[in-house]
Amino acid sequence: MKLPYVVLSAAVSIDGYLDDAGVKRLLLSCPEDFDRVDAVRADADAVLVGANTIRRDNPRLIVHSEQRRAQRSARGLPAHPMKVVVTGSGDLDPELAVWGCGGEKLVFTVDSAAEKVRDRLGSLAEVVSTGPVFDWHTVLARLGERGVERLMVEGGGTVHTQLVALNLADELHIAVAPLVVGQADAPRFLRPANYPGGPTARMKLLGCTQVGDVVLLRYSPKDLTCCQ
Numbered sequence: 001m002k003l004p005y006v007v008l009s010a011a012v013s014i015d016g017y018l019d020d021a022g023v024k025r026l027l028l029s030c031p032e033d034f035d036r037v038d039a040v041r042a043d044a045d046a047v048l049v050g051a052n053t054i055r056r057d058n059p060r061l062i063v064h065s066e067q068r069r070a071q072r073s074a075r076g077l078p079a080h081p082m083k084v085v086v087t088g089s090g091d092l093d094p095e096l097a098v099w100g101c102g103g104e105k106l107v108f109t110v111d112s113a114a115e116k117v118r119d120r121l122g123s124l125a126e127v128v129s130t131g132p133v134f135d136w137h138t139v140l141a142r143l144g145e146r147g148v149e150r151l152m153v154e155g156g157g158t159v160h161t162q163l164v165a166l167n168l169a170d171e172l173h174i175a176v177a178p179l180v181v182g183q184a185d186a187p188r189f190l191r192p193a194n195y196p197g198g199p200t201a202r203m204k205l206l207g208c209t210q211v212g213d214v215v216l217l218r219y220s221p222k223d224l225t226c227c228q
């Protein structure tokens, strides 16, 4: 089974944070960059986030541009990519915006939480267990079986950290925003972990573009060279 091509997308502050520690979601992207992110969504077959991102940000995870939705439909695709949420606790509120708008919804969890999620969400989403323990290879394999060729991962840091550490990300899209968060308890893009190649391994730079006041960096995390 061919695994999806995985694009990890995040906006970060100059000091590497995804958000601040406050309750309200921090906007790091500028309007032009949010539009760029919408285009990446429109190019994906599925968008995946961790449960904490939907609990904290309550996103809809849809393609916002009407023109991009129409282009998807013209290609025979659903207007919105599939929405994928991962949870170990199963604590998912059925009132969250992600369940209430377009797109097929899929929740990956573990055996111990699967019934709870099914009871809570009912027909709002399909629930798939990866087994007694959560397994990212199974998540990607099941998505591949469902025809997902391109998967966009939109956070948060817990999810990004695991996918990079497991060497399952094919591309990183990092939008560096011109602000400094400076709060130790704010979520980071990547947390301490054993990353492939260790600290001396350098990823291949795929591109560097200015988008409004943000700089978009694209890296290939599987393409490493060690220069020391």
Ligand SMILES: NC(=O)C1=CN([C@@H]2O[C@H](COP(=O)(O)OP(=O)(O)OC[C@H]3O[C@@H](n4cnc5c(N)ncnc54)[C@H](OP(=O)(O)O)[C@@H]3O)[C@@H](O)[C@H]2O)C=CC1
Residues within 6 Å of the ligand: 009, 010, 011, 012, 017, 018, 019, 025, 026, 028, 049, 050, 051, 052, 053, 054, 056, 057, 086, 087, 088, 089, 090, 091, 134, 154, 155, 156, 157, 158, 159, 160, 162, 187
């Ligand atoms: N700037 C940006 O581009 C973005 C910023 N963000 C920010 O990131 C923050 C959220 O990030 P973070 O707190 O790290 O949370 P995540 O969104 O990464 O979600 C983490 C949750 O996902 C589930 N999960 C992840 N991995 C596993 C696993 N291996 N097994 C079982 N369940 C798993 C768990 O859910 P459960 O708890 O239910 O068990 C876990 O608590 C928010 O502040 C948000 O605003 C998010 C996306 C993009």
Ligand SMILES: Nc1c(N[C@@H]2O[C@H](COP(=O)(O)O)[C@@H](O)[C@H]2O)[nH]c(=O)[nH]c1=O
Residues within 6 Å of the ligand: 010, 011, 025, 026, 027, 028, 029, 034, 037, 049, 053, 054, 057, 058, 059, 060, 061, 062, 154, 155
């Ligand atoms: N704050 C932040 C991001 N946050 C991400 O954007 C999602 C919002 O989705 P929606 O509102 O449905 O379009 C949210 O879930 C989170 O994953 N993304 C970015 O590119 N830049 C940003 O500054």
